[in-house]
Amino acid sequence: MSVIKRRLQELKEYPSAILGLTIIGILVIISLYAVITIPYGEAIRLWRGGEGVWIENPRNVPPAWTNHFPGVDRPETKVFSTLDRPDLKEITQVTDEVAEISISIPFTYEYDEFPREMSLFFAAEYENTRPFATIYWVTPDGREIELREGSIADRSAYRISQDRDLQRRKLDNLRPQVGLFAEEDSDPPRVLPGEYELRIEGYIFEPDSDLEAQFINYGQVHGLAGTDHRRRDISLALLWGTPIALAFGLLAAVGSTVTTMILAAIGVWYSRWVDGLIQKLTEVNLILQPLVVLVMIGTLYSRSIWVMLAVIIVLNIFSGAIKVYRSLFLQIKESHYVEAARAYGAGNLRIVFRYLIPRAIPVLVPQFVTLIPSLVFLEATLALLGLGDPVLPTWGKVLEDAQQHGALYLGHYYWVLSPSFLLILTGMGFSMVGFALDRILNPRLRGM
Amino acid sequence: MPQKFTPQEQVGEKMEKQESGRKRQGDFLRLLRYSALRVIALFLAVVVGVYLMILIANMGGYVDEIRRAEIAFNVAQQVRGSPEFADLPEERRREIMDSMIETEERRLGLDQPFILRSVYYLRDALTLDLGRSENLTSDAGSRQVRHIILERLPPTLFLFLTAQIITFFAGLFIALTLSRQYGSKLDKIMVALAPTSAAPSWFYGIFLILIFAALLGVLPFGRMVAAPPPDDTLQYALSVIRHLILPVAAIVLGALFLSVYQWRTYFLIYSMEDYVEMAKAKGLSGRKIERRYILRPTLPPIITSFMLGIITVWMGQIVLETVFNWPGLGRLLFQAIGLYDTPVIIGIIVIFAYLLALTVFVLDFIYAMVDPRVKVGGEGGQST
Numbered sequence: 001m002s003v004i005k006r007r008l009q010e011l012k013e014y015p016s017a018i019l020g021l022t023i024i025g026i027l028v029i030i031s032l033y034a035v036i037t038i039p040y041g042e043a044i045r046l047w048r049g050g051e052g053v054w055i056e057n058p059r060n061v062p063p064a065w066t067n068h069f070p071g072v073d074r075p076e077t078k079v080f081s082t083l084d085r086p087d088l089k090e091i092t093q094v095t096d097e098v099a100e101i102s103i104s105i106p107f108t109y110e111y112d113e114f115p116r117e118m119s120l121f122f123a124a125e126y127e128n129t130r131p132f133a134t135i136y137w138v139t140p141d142g143r144e145i146e147l148r149e150g151s152i153a154d155r156s157a158y159r160i161s162q163d164r165d166l167q168r169r170k171l172d173n174l175r176p177q178v179g180l181f182a183e184e185d186s187d188p189p190r191v192l193p194g195e196y197e198l199r200i201e202g203y204i205f206e207p208d209s210d211l212e213a214q215f216i217n218y219g220q221v222h223g224l225a226g227t228d229h230r231r232r233d234i235s236l237a238l239l240w241g242t243p244i245a246l247a248f249g250l251l252a253a254v255g256s257t258v259t260t261m262i263l264a265a266i267g268v269w270y271s272r273w274v275d276g277l278i279q280k281l282t283e284v285n286l287i288l289q290p291l292v293v294l295v296m297i298g299t300l301y302s303r304s305i306w307v308m309l310a311v312i313i314v315l316n317i318f319s320g321a322i323k324v325y326r327s328l329f330l331q332i333k334e335s336h337y338v339e340a341a342r343a344y345g346a347g348n349l350r351i352v353f354r355y356l357i358p359r360a361i362p363v364l365v366p367q368f369v370t371l372i373p374s375l376v377f378l379e380a381t382l383a384l385l386g387l388g389d390p391v392l393p394t395w396g397k398v399l400e401d402a403q404q405h406g407a408l409y410l411g412h413y414y415w416v417l418s419p420s421f422l423l424i425l426t427g428m429g430f431s432m433v434g435f436a437l438d439r440i441l442n443p444r445l446r447g448m
Numbered sequence: 449m450p451q452k453f454t455p456q457e458q459v460g461e462k463m464e465k466q467e468s469g470r471k472r473q474g475d476f477l478r479l480l481r482y483s484a485l486r487v488i489a490l491f492l493a494v495v496v497g498v499y500l501m502i503l504i505a506n507m508g509g510y511v512d513e514i515r516r517a518e519i520a521f522n523v524a525q526q527v528r529g530s531p532e533f534a535d536l537p538e539e540r541r542r543e544i545m546d547s548m549i550e551t552e553e554r555r556l557g558l559d560q561p562f563i564l565r566s567v568y569y570l571r572d573a574l575t576l577d578l579g580r581s582e583n584l585t586s587d588a589g590s591r592q593v594r595h596i597i598l599e600r601l602p603p604t605l606f607l608f609l610t611a612q613i614i615t616f617f618a619g620l621f622i623a624l625t626l627s628r629q630y631g632s633k634l635d636k637i638m639v640a641l642a643p644t645s646a647a648p649s650w651f652y653g654i655f656l657i658l659i660f661a662a663l664l665g666v667l668p669f670g671r672m673v674a675a676p677p678p679d680d681t682l683q684y685a686l687s688v689i690r691h692l693i694l695p696v697a698a699i700v701l702g703a704l705f706l707s708v709y710q711w712r713t714y715f716l717i718y719s720m721e722d723y724v725e726m727a728k729a730k731g732l733s734g735r736k737i738e739r740r741y742i743l744r745p746t747l748p749p750i751i752t753s754f755m756l757g758i759i760t761v762w763m764g765q766i767v768l769e770t771v772f773n774w775p776g777l778g779r780l781l782f783q784a785i786g787l788y789d790t791p792v793i794i795g796i797i798v799i800f801a802y803l804l805a806l807t808v809f810v811l812d813f814i815y816a817m818v819d820p821r822v823k824v825g826g827e828g829g830q831s832t
Binding site for chain 1 (some may be wrong): 464489490493494496497500501504505507529574640642643644645647648650651654657658660662669701755759760762763764766767770771781782784785786788790793794797799800801803804805
């Protein structure tokens with residue numbers, strides 16, 4: 001063991017190994033952060049949540065930091081709610097029953113680009129008669145546009161940016177989120193910066209009746225990683241994907257390399273039919289395409305990531321690596337100290353576990369480390385084929401969504417780039433360490 | 449001076465020729481016997497592998513269900529199509545159908561124990577006689593699993609072979625060049641790039657699409673030919689080549705750097721052998737040393753490393769075809785998953801077993817050709 005420790009000290013001499021270890025360290029910190037700040041159940045609930053959870057996010061927008069690029073000034077999402085700010089609302093009693101209600105939402109808009117969407121959500125309290133209101137839009141240059149008029153049901157929404165009627169009649173056929181913010185007669189439309197106001201004026205007809213409004217002016221950027229087609233914050237999947245990817249890669253790598261080594265050692269030691277059987281199984285496994293087998297399991301039985309993990313381990317046990325270990329154990333078997341052990345009467349299993357396997361650990365370590373990235377990518381591969389875990393947020397699932405919704409065609413590059421970046425970062429981190437370990441622990445490669 | 453030795457040399461050459469002729473014949477026989485045994489061994493592996501898959505697939509009775517569904521479909525078709533049943537009342541017709549289904553099931557052995565049935569399934573699977581797909585159809589309109597799969601096979605093989613041949617020869621060339629200038633800047637860069645091969649080919653595919661299709665717009669996003677396909681053969685070929693560039697580049701990128709790193713290391717190891725020093729001391733030219741004393745003994749481990757990478761390459765290609773919309777088996781698999789088309793998925797398992805066995809056989813064969821130590825029945829095939 002001290003030999004290994006000494007060899008590990010040598011890692012310091014390889015800059016790529018240091019870099020790799022740093023990357024792995026950062027990934028571990030991210031994983032811990034993810035698991036601690038967002039509990040497992042919460043992460044799943046958020047990721048599977050629909051409009052109810054993510055309503056305040058814009059759809060398909062790039063991350064907020066893209067605004068730091070020169071010449072880019074995209075709007076951010078602004079939410080105004082009378083629940084959070086009661087001062088926006090004013091109620092004047094007209095008669096005992098009828099009251100006049102006035103909600104005024106003033107805000108500054110000084111970006112280069114138009115908002116992504118605009119929506120107005122209402123919560124109304126009433127027994128029989130719904131509140132009635134008119135919605136106005138006031139631009140910085142003093143124009144007042146009537147958006148809509150009508151009675152308001154509880155939990156109703158007015159999606160301003162989808163109001164085709166408004167678009168045709170009052171905005172010269174510009175989409176509302178463009179027409180309402182554009183300078184008059186500018187072509188192509190330019191944003192008119194300044195103070196805007198959204199005003200709701202109306203009446204409530206019952207003593208206990210009330211009206212609350214929430215105006216969301218959806219931006220063109222969001223958060224650390226942008227949002228996807230379901231308004232979900234991609235950073236959630238990137239964050240939670242990290243512990244899943246690491247756990248998946250590590251467990252699968254440990255499971256398969258250790259079992260492979262033990263089997264190879266047992267095969268070599270007992271030789272005859274045990275060895276023959278293992279050899280034959282390896283031959284059969286060479287013919288089976290693991291991905292297709294996983295696909296079959298996924299379609300017929302379960303897509304849970306843990307079932308996949310178990311299958312991957314089983315398929316990996318009889319891989320080509322077993323031949324590497326076998327040739328190694330064949331050499332060790334002939335060495336004198338094994339003979340000595342046999343002479344003092346050590347049992348078969350004792351020789352296998354105490355004499356054969358420890359000698360092969362230097363070969364196992366780099367193999368094991370270089371196996372991790374391919375397993376992390378395997379998870380993404382499965383997800384891309386539509387066999388990802390149905391509930392967990394993973395990097396592969398983000399890539400799959402992006403691929404399914406034509407992110408590359410539509411120019412949503414951030415959607416593809418951020419999970420890819422994390423995948424390649426993980427891959428590179430482990431491979432760099434693995435390559436350095438291989439050179440240190442494998443005497444034939446020393447100095448190359 | 450050399451003229452003095454001419455006659456002797458000629459005699460020597462003659463003897464050598466005779467000897468080498470005999471040796472070549474022996475080599476040929478050895479190769480033939482070796483290949484025959486390998487074919488048998490690999491076929492057995494395919495049989496066992498497919499049988500295992502059938503056992504797993506039928507764990508919940510899935511294969512049985514597929515068979516039953518197919519029988520019911522055929523019987524219904526028959527009854528509906530023939531005029532002699534047309535006048536019968538619904539109930540009577542149902543009775544007839546049920547009894548026909550029962551007979552058919554008995555005929556196909558569905559009432560027999562699973563052990564026996566699994567043997568029938570094995571036979572059907574190995575001959576790709578998997579009946580009808582549930583949803584997918586081939587481009588020609590057939591719903592026979594065999595037709596669907598065989599139709600998708602050529603594009604897959606075409607892409608695979610093109611990419612593998614380029615990877616192999618480009619890798620060999622670059623590795624040899626690098627081993628000549630060991631320690632140079634280029635060498636260091638290539639070694640540093642080796643870990644990038646951790647990413648599978650489809651991953652590079654996404655980036656290539658992003659750069660060359662989405663941003664630059666110089667190459668197509670995917671598919672195998674332009675739509676609609678050009679009528680002219682030359683134009684058609686050009687269109688295919690244009691569509692081939694990105695997927696092939698992705699596969700090559702995914703495998704090249706690791707191969708170059710490994711092979712360069714093999715070259716370095718073998719160029720440090722004593723006999724190479726000896727050859728150098730004798731004054732042989734650099735090219736000759738490289739060809740005879742370095743490249744030749746390095747080929748077997750190179751082929752082994754190539755073989756170990758093959759499964760991963762195939763795996764990457766399955767997804768790559770999906771990313772590039774390449775009309776091959778990988779894309780078919782993706783579609784079959786989406787539609788839960790079990791017969792097609794099982795068919796793809798079988799065809800991939802054949803493909804992998806074939807790849808392994810071809811590489812084994814090349815191995816035996818370049819490594820004269822390979823003995824029949826020996827372990828030489830995969831050691832090192």
